[in-house]
Amino acid sequence: MHGKEISENVEEYLETIYKKSLKDNMAKTTEISKDLNIAPGSVTQMLKKLEEEGYVNYYQYKGVQLTDKGFKVAISIVRKHRLIETFLYKTLGLDMEDLHEQACAMEHTLSDEAERKICQLLGYPDQCPDDHNIIPACDLNIQTCYECSKIHSIDEIPRRIENLKSLGNMTPNTTGVVKFIRGDNNKIKKLLDLGITLETEITLINSTPLNGPVKVLVFDKEIQLDKELSYNVFVELK
The missing domain is CATH 1.10.10.10 (Winged helix-like DNA-binding domain superfamily/Winged helix DNA-binding domain)
Structure with missing residues (x-):
């Protein structure tokens, strides 16, 4: 900080x-x-x-x-x-x-x-x-919020070196690697079901206005996810 x-x-x-x-x-x-x-x-x-x-x-x-x-x-x-x-x-x-x-x-x-x-x-x-x-995501060097919930003091957690950007804030045709997923186990499961996991390379194809779907490319496969869900995926841009 x-x-x-x-x-x-x-x-x-x-x-x-x-x-x-x-x-x-x-x-x-x-x-x-x-x-x-x-x-x-x-x-x-x-x-x-x-x-x-x-x-x-x-x-x-x-x-x-x-x-x-x-x-x-x-x-x-x-x-x-x-x-x-x-x-x-x-x-x-x-x-x-x-x-x-x-x-x-x-x-x-x-x-x-x-x-x-x-x-x-x-x-x-x-x-x-x-x-x-x-x-925005916090700068704690964790991969999920569950990790944070199990730690007593913030002083026990190292700081993340890289700057992360929300998938929902990426511009079209940019690529990043998933480093942090925010939220409870339900959100993590939804992303896992779509093939989006930590260290996955992901490219934003386009993002519709307001609450429309977000299209991304994962392992050469086009995937559509909810806008709100995209706000909880944070990547390190390549």
Whole structure:
């Protein structure tokens, strides 16, 4: 994880860059400026600083990309934000319109152990309630949530080195190797029945909008699976 030495301001920038770069792996300065309500000139200065610190690659007049280092920080904050929203809505019954602001206030101070316990309490959720965005995988070096449930303290679990991407967030014609499956045994069984297991090489053919099916290629065989199920398969891109 990124530790406490990173300021909330840096975390906010990296989180915003992550969200704005999901489609084409590049976030534009104007988009970041609008989202954070900060003048473009100030945003540019900050992006150059983040590049110096190794969090992003900045391309003048084009935009900015997260490095592996920046991605790890961004995905951690995004995950905590979306888990908090889910907890506030499903467990505490907070109104939908209040979720985002409250989660923003809490995401920077939530400990990794508290994050893990919330995830377990909620039954390993895959989407946040307000906009149905995918909750990223944790960075614990485990292959299933069952492994995590059997470990007493997060300090006993090493951190995953590679960055993983949800099958539901992959772009068409990209390939990855399955490294983590989220959820209970029922989800794992459904994937096993489809021939999708850990260390399986999988290629996304296409993904329909909303809750339509996802088509993938596994062992030269075309397979169709539910969109929600695809949110729980995490791969290391090749």
